[in-house]
Amino acid sequence: MALHKRVNPSSKVNNDTGFGTNASNYGGRFINRDGTFNMRKEGIPYWERFSIYHTMLNLPRWKFITVVVVFYFAINLVYTFIYLLIGIHQLQGMITNTLWGQFKETFYFSTQTFTTVGYGRINPVGDVANVVASIEAMSGFLSFAIATGLFYGRFSKPKSYLAFSDDALISPFHGKTGLMFRFASYKDNHILTNVDIKVTIGLQLLENGSDKPEYKYFDLHLERDRVDSLPMNWTVVHPIDDSSPLMGFTYDDMKAADVELYVLIRGFDDVYSNFVLQRTSYTYDEIIFNRKFVPMYRESDDGKTTILELHKLNQHIEVK
């Protein structure tokens, strides 16, 4: 399904989105809510497309810790089997002589070597065990060097820490209507400076009687497309006026045109002294007509500070 209606001819076309126009080659939305692109790559081996560092950086915290712990036990198991292969007699100082007991003691010795604790009660006397232990100690140290890099990489990774309203609204605006959504920085003491925003809309159209749907992209004019700093929330407003590609659109039109809003926000992060980007998107079924947002900040009780009410980010009421 695609929209047959003609789009407002005074809209500002954007041919430089980096997306293609041939609708039949594309599947689903372009940009996911979390800002990633909805696409896969194929044709080269997985390990060439895969970046360990990037993956470890973006894992949720508990998964990251799990990977580290699992790796630690797995590599110690590997070394344990190597020592057992070499022969238990190359290690001295064990106190058990059952097989299971020796396995466990060898594993403990391995962890003591890998972490460089090296209590020394159990220690290698044979040549092969000594060489393996020296390699294990080095690999342990290097593993922790890598862990240090990963921890620091996770710490210092610039993130925007922006929360977006779940929906975009069509609300009254200066006597006409406007397309609105809002967002706010949700971390304490985390401010973006010189923030600018760009909103592009993608429409699937059947133009000039053609039966091959094509994507067209338009930049949406915004009431305000930059702010000096972002201590509070920001309600982004696209006035639906004569120059808007959405002029006269109903919900059904939006659905037919498979409307998707691409949002790109850029700002300078005071904490990390770095520029950060955040993408998100709204598709037609995330756009609600005839609602408006409620205010989300107030003066504190003592009148000395301002309070941003983040739980109201998604609250909107019907327009009477």
Next chain:
Amino acid sequence: MALHKRVNPSSKVNNDTGFGTNASNYGGRFINRDGTFNMRKEGIPYWERFSIYHTMLNLPRWKFITVVVVFYFAINLVYTFIYLLIGIHQLQGMITNTLWGQFKETFYFSTQTFTTVGYGRINPVGDVANVVASIEAMSGFLSFAIATGLFYGRFSKPKSYLAFSDDALISPFHGKTGLMFRFASYKDNHILTNVDIKVTIGLQLLENGSDKPEYKYFDLHLERDRVDSLPMNWTVVHPIDDSSPLMGFTYDDMKAADVELYVLIRGFDDVYSNFVLQRTSYTYDEIIFNRKFVPMYRESDDGKTTILELHKLNQHIEVK
């Protein structure tokens, strides 16, 4: 209280500050002297708003060291209690047999494991103690990996190292008056390049006979808003001329309008090859009329170098 007088109509309004206009929702000054914003966030759980890394990065040095040391002793106490729970017989090599002595020796063993010193006199022989020790050694190593990241993060965090005069002054300037404040980089060998500055003023106004005070924001025209580099101090001057929103303002007007100056300085830091930002603000009670700054640099005695006198940063004298 708000100002009823009309502001100079040729002033340059700034609608993109990111601050709101509805004065009744706002409390106190917007920006604190140290450049942070005077606001709180609520409505989402504390731990979502809180960033450990960011907090640890911004602690004063002695607090940071204290946190590290307290953490070290606390986690060793935790492990000590775990070993005691497991049973003291799983550790060999202790030399005392009083309870208090065993507690202490277990604690020492724990620190030797956590730091991976591992003297080995005391060492684990039981299975549970061995497993706990291998976990402790790993957690110790990872803790120090995190500490490394925090130390490096603190080291390498770009900071502006700018000191500002405590007050802004209304001084004579080219036959009229000007609003002035000054600042300087106080670190040796620390230079900002391509520094630019933006000063915005916020006024609480009652316009057109309305009784609902509103904030209005104006960009202040500056005699000079950028310098190539900042080896010396810089006195920022806003000439109070026909285009100034402060034209004709008395101290009482400023108080009535709840005047606040927002200062934003940007520069390129030669040391870290990074852009840094510094904010500060002056409220009406930090603006002094009829004073002027004294010079704050001189030639060295041998005539071969220039000396910046940082202790004079806040010195000003009355205008006769």
Next chain:
Amino acid sequence: MALHKRVNPSSKVNNDTGFGTNASNYGGRFINRDGTFNMRKEGIPYWERFSIYHTMLNLPRWKFITVVVVFYFAINLVYTFIYLLIGIHQLQGMITNTLWGQFKETFYFSTQTFTTVGYGRINPVGDVANVVASIEAMSGFLSFAIATGLFYGRFSKPKSYLAFSDDALISPFHGKTGLMFRFASYKDNHILTNVDIKVTIGLQLLENGSDKPEYKYFDLHLERDRVDSLPMNWTVVHPIDDSSPLMGFTYDDMKAADVELYVLIRGFDDVYSNFVLQRTSYTYDEIIFNRKFVPMYRESDDGKTTILELHKLNQHIEVK
């Protein structure tokens, strides 16, 4: 050999490439396919021109690991010889008494000291051995500090991860012809934003009947020289029209003029929040006439996502 023909006079000359014009002083192509410059430096000592950090950062992964491992064994060999020079009697706890056995045990002791495992079975008793051991432990720790820095440097080094088509093509374009090549980001979840591209061409010319060939540089006008983001591939097109310096060029002309295209791509890397650059070049023998690229993306079978087919990057077919 150089081109005698006059170049299209409406071409846009670029005098600021940073390359010289005196062709007789230059050898071979300027820029290699991988984006490095084809040049050597001489006249100052090697170690002043050489940067260990930079070299270690750019080694392939297996070479880097090899260097680390070889360094580890080499430095332990050095310390082993120092301990042997000092005299084996300064170490206690050895269990062999053949020379070869003592050498081996000393080497194991060295690795245990360097990695700070320190089992303690073998330990220094003599003064010189103790001092050397304390230096070795420090140097070991510092080596791993350096290794940590290198690992993190390798991890966090911004890279463009762009793959380019092997050849540039002369294809039909809007009724005329165009010079085309294409590229794509080949890492999963790796997107460049605000990508812009600059293509410059270098020609060796004999102008005004001179017999001294000179290099001239022209900026190539592109159908599109920036995109908002680069989730897909991008086919860069230089229309060969009236303003093109390549207007009317045959393969032989390109060869005679020793044509080289210099490509510079800049973008903002979402993952590292950093700007990245990528250079590449195409020489006349990498430009193929009368071919065109095949499309390289399709809709997934379930219609819900888009698939980029990286194995088709270099596929082109003859123009009928």
Next chain:
Amino acid sequence: MALHKRVNPSSKVNNDTGFGTNASNYGGRFINRDGTFNMRKEGIPYWERFSIYHTMLNLPRWKFITVVVVFYFAINLVYTFIYLLIGIHQLQGMITNTLWGQFKETFYFSTQTFTTVGYGRINPVGDVANVVASIEAMSGFLSFAIATGLFYGRFSKPKSYLAFSDDALISPFHGKTGLMFRFASYKDNHILTNVDIKVTIGLQLLENGSDKPEYKYFDLHLERDRVDSLPMNWTVVHPIDDSSPLMGFTYDDMKAADVELYVLIRGFDDVYSNFVLQRTSYTYDEIIFNRKFVPMYRESDDGKTTILELHKLNQHIEVK
């Protein structure tokens, strides 16, 4: 001494250098050859002006290593004295019983604890010694965490790696003369991209019959003030034409005016994906009349690459 002559009135004045104009307050040159500013700061305590990290980052390599080694021995001496104060009986496993021998063994024990080697032959048995050892191990680990940060900071510090000609020359240029100096990147595989340069000149003048010399600053117009990339050397040329403040200047004029050229170069470093700055300056006695630079690159013998001859950077010959 200051210049009485009037400066070319069509020169482009630069009032935004960040330097003052009152000559009597300034001593010596503003910018040293290495790009640092010739100035001191006073009036706040040394430790507020001093930055350990910045200092350690900028030490020459051998000084840095020396500081690390000296710190290592010094802190171990401190701990040694603490253990001796506590009493030697709290450590077990020593093999000597002379005082000097015990001092030495305690020192060795300290290094084994600080580096976390912990052989364990000597180990603490008393409570105080145990507590001190646990603190020493922690401080050792943290010291190496800091060392890691410093090493990485030194590695990854963006540097321009530019070498400048020792002198600026007044050479023939397009039938008139020009002020010239040149520079080149001296590291292998180290390229700056989008390099731009700004040259400002400072003159000490006595204007309008005043007897109070003042500094005036002028931007020098350059034949070329940016290049796309800097693989080769770059000769910066200021044509001394009708718009030049140096029009008609002799060496004596330059001396009288205390001429100083401020050079600021900016570029994007491909290796570190970062912007770097480099400053330098030339004073009147580093400007030589009637000389010109010799070329400093050639084609390699096999004709396949270009060679930059860095030893010729300072070579110039007399103009006949």
